[in-house]
Amino acid sequence: MKLKFTTAQICTIILVFFYIVWEYNIQVYLIDENLDYGVEVRYDLIFIIPLLLVMIGVSLWQYFKKK
Numbered sequence: 124m125k126l127k128f129t130t131a132q133i134c135t136i137i138l139v140f141f142y143i144v145w146e147y148n149i150q151v152y153l154i155d156e157n158l159d160y161g162v163e164v165r166y167d168l169i170f171i172i173p174l175l176l177v178m179i180g181v182s183l184w185q186y187f188k189k190k
Contacts, residue, residue: 129182129185131178131181131182131185132182132185132186134178135175135178135179135181135182138174138175138178139175139179142171142175145167145171149165149167
């Protein structure tokens with residue numbers, strides 16, 4: 124069985140990979156700077172999470188549409 128990925132699915136895989144790397148680096152930074160999440164809002168997540176959810180949704184839709 125040969126897997127064929129669409130462009131959206133490849134972009135989703137790349138985005139998830141970069142999100143994991145980004146989140147790891149942010150966590151290391153927060154620990155190094157002795158910062159906590161008390162009142163602070165992570166504005167980067169306001170853009171990253173909806174983008175990831177949309178891309179994952181599109182990828183799943185394309186995957187199940189093929190079958």
